[in-house]
Amino acid sequence: MIKLRGYSDPPRISDLDLTVKPGEMVLLAGDAGTGKSRIVACLAGLRRCRGQKISMAGHRPGSMTSLGRSFFLFQEDNFAPGKEVLSQLVRRLSTRGVGRRRARYMLDTWSKSWGVYQFLRRPPEKLPLPVLQIFGLCELELCSFTATVLDGPLYNLGPPVLEQATQLLLKIRESAAMLVLTDLPTTLYEVADRVVTLSPTTEAADGG
Amino acid sequence: MAGRSFFLRETIDSLLSAKWISTYLLVPPILALLVFIESYLNQVGIAGPFAVGERITLALWNASLLLTLIAGVQSSVFFSGSFGSNWFRNSLALPVPRWTGYWGSFLGFLVIVTGVFALTISAIVAALRSPTQFPWLESLLVVYVPLLWGVSAGLLLGILTTAGAAVFLFVGIMTVGLAGGLPWALARVPEWAGRLFRVLVPPLGSALSANMSSPGNIRALVPLLAHAAVALALGYLLYSVGIKRR
Numbered sequence: 001m002i003k004l005r006g007y008s009d010p011p012r013i014s015d016l017d018l019t020v021k022p023g024e025m026v027l028l029a030g031d032a033g034t035g036k037s038r039i040v041a042c043l044a045g046l047r048r049c050r051g052q053k054i055s056m057a058g059h060r061p062g063s064m065t066s067l068g069r070s071f072f073l074f075q076e077d078n079f080a081p082g083k084e085v086l087s088q089l090v091r092r093l094s095t096r097g098v099g100r101r102r103a104r105y106m107l108d109t110w111s112k113s114w115g116v117y118q119f120l121r122r123p124p125e126k127l128p129l130p131v132l133q134i135f136g137l138c139e140l141e142l143c144s145f146t147a148t149v150l151d152g153p154l155y156n157l158g159p160p161v162l163e164q165a166t167q168l169l170l171k172i173r174e175s176a177a178m179l180v181l182t183d184l185p186t187t188l189y190e191v192a193d194r195v196v197t198l199s200p201t202t203e204a205a206d207g208g
Numbered sequence: 209m210a211g212r213s214f215f216l217r218e219t220i221d222s223l224l225s226a227k228w229i230s231t232y233l234l235v236p237p238i239l240a241l242l243v244f245i246e247s248y249l250n251q252v253g254i255a256g257p258f259a260v261g262e263r264i265t266l267a268l269w270n271a272s273l274l275l276t277l278i279a280g281v282q283s284s285v286f287f288s289g290s291f292g293s294n295w296f297r298n299s300l301a302l303p304v305p306r307w308t309g310y311w312g313s314f315l316g317f318l319v320i321v322t323g324v325f326a327l328t329i330s331a332i333v334a335a336l337r338s339p340t341q342f343p344w345l346e347s348l349l350v351v352y353v354p355l356l357w358g359v360s361a362g363l364l365l366g367i368l369t370t371a372g373a374a375v376f377l378f379v380g381i382m383t384v385g386l387a388g389g390l391p392w393a394l395a396r397v398p399e400w401a402g403r404l405f406r407v408l409v410p411p412l413g414s415a416l417s418a419n420m421s422s423p424g425n426i427r428a429l430v431p432l433l434a435h436a437a438v439a440l441a442l443g444y445l446l447y448s449v450g451i452k453r454r
Contacts, residue, residue: 044301048452068303077294083221091218095211095302 002043002147002177005053009035018196020177022146025169027188028181030198036181037075040151043179044072057147057177066147068096071140073150078136079124085135086120096143106142114164129156134165141168148172151181154188162187211304212312218299219290219316228286231278232324235271239328242270264336265347265423269416271328272351276358276412277382279321283362284374286317291367291447300451310447314440317359325355346424350415353429353436357410358382360439367446385412410435 002020007013012035020026030036041047042054045062059066079088086107093103111117119131127135133156140148150169157165166187172178180188189195223229246266290296290313300306329348361381365374388409397405411431418428 046297046300046451062306064303064305067301070301072298072301074294074298074301077298080218080222080293080295080299082225082227083218087221088218091214091221092302095214095304 001055001058002149002179003053003055004039004043007039007042007049007052007054009038013198016196016198018179020147020179022177023174024193025173025178025180025188025191027186027192027195028179028198029189029195030181030183032183034183034198036183036198037151040072040074040149040181043149044070056149057145069146071143071145071148071150073136073140073148073153075151075155079132081125082123084121084123085127088124089120089135089138092139093142096139098143107138110138110142114161130158130161133157134161137165137168140172145172145176147177147179149179149181152184153180154182154186155184166191211302212308214299214302214304215308215312216316216319219313220319222290223286223317223320228282229320231282234278235274235324235328236331238274239267239271239332242274243267261342261423262420264332264342265420267332267336268329268347268351269419271332272325272354273386273412273416275321275325275328276354277379279317279324279355280358280362280378280382281375283317283359284366284378285371287313287363287366288369288371288374289366291450297451306448306451307444309451310444314359314363317363318356321355321359322352325352343424346426347419350419350424350426350429353432354412354415357412357432357436357439360436360443361410364439364443364446367443367450381410382412385410386416388413406431 001022002018004016004018007016007018012033016039018026018028028036028039038047042049042052043056043061045056045060045066049061054061056066057069059069079085086104089107090100090103093106094100098106107120108117111120114134116131116134119127119135124132124135133154137153140150153169154162154165169178169180169188170191180192182188296309300309329351333344358378362374362378365377368374369377388405388411390413411428415428415432419425
């Protein structure tokens with residue numbers, strides 16, 4: 001469950017109430033500069049949000065329990081520059097309790113299924129943007145989460161990978177609360193359970 | 209917990225790249241140059257002649273100070289870039305204790321620097337004839353402390369400011385710290401300024417001169433250790449505040 005109660009980010013957002021239940025996908029849509037990334041930072045416990053009731057996977061944002069059950073996909077900079085993506089993914093999976101050897105095996109199989117195996121040993125800055133986006137979604141498929149916050153998960157993707165990624169999100173939604181942030185028209189509008197639109201000075205309150 | 213070593217491993221992985229490790233290739237030629245200068249000064253009668261114990265101490269301190277300079281500059285650049293990057297902040301959304309972002313990165317850096325230190329010192333030990341009574345263990349511990357200080361100070365400066373400014377400040381502080389060991393340097397300033405100088409500036413020079421007269425003088429390194437500890441504590445405080453502010 002993802003809960004935002006009385007979230008404010010003046011002058012952009014004055015009062016936002018939002019609840020995302022397990023099995024639900026909520027799309028938070030708004031143009032660039034409407035404060036979406038700050039919401040992600042608050043939910044990850046990377047920004048102090050005073051006087052607001054926020055919980056992530058039923059716990060305080062940034063707590064180990066909350067982070068252990070959650071997955072965050074940021075719009076960019078999910079990987080460190082200059083280091084091969086494979087070793088970074090292995091280390092990321094190890095934080096989820098997946099052993100090194102098993103992680104390598106899983107990544108080999110997973111990357112082949114997405115057609116990106118040949119890119120595994122390259123640093124992120126040498127990857128085409130769609131491939132980098134696919135690597136960003138890797139943990140989502142290989143581990144299980146109860147809450148996910150995805151900032152622009154389908155950016156840069158075109159068919160047929162777009163369809164594959166959409167199917168992945170729908171599969172994850174079955175067991176997790178999913179908050180998707182976007183500033184572009186996306187195929188997820190059609191499949192999301194709710195769409196909350198952020199505009200300057202949003203006073204949105206959804207029914208959840 | 210598996211996540212605790214995340215930043216340690218990330219840091220080691222980064223620092224093992226050619227970009228960072230290649231700087232240490234400067235160590236052998238610079239040390240050779242220092243030995244050449246030392247023997248030249250000895251020949252013309254400006255310095256020396258040195259006893260065997262003094263030569264070993266000088267060689268160890270040469271290596272230590274050179275590595276301190278390189279490690280401090282690298283630490284300033286590395287931590288300024290690392291802690292200031294979006295990637296680092298985004299990594300804190302992984303199930304990894306937040307304190308490991310600081311201490312794991314510091315430890316990772318220290319592991320690499322200690323490896324280079326061990327290799328350099330081994331080369332020196334192998335090259336020099338050793339007197340039986342020389343306090344090796346104490347001397348090695350003593351020359352490791354400046355390195356620890358260099359990494360800690362570079363880390364603090366890297367958190368405080370940009371890479372360029374951090375390097376400038378580090379080199380400045382180290383130079384002033386070394387100059388403080390010259391006998392005439394503090395004699396020319398008022399007593400209160402001298403005291404303030406001793407508190408604010410790392411006593412690198414005085415530690416060096418104390419160890420030249422009595423090798424393995426660990427006590428002379430305690431103020432420098434305190435400087436390193438304060439830099440680390442202050443750095444952690446700033447890091448803890450900073451990760452919630454950005």
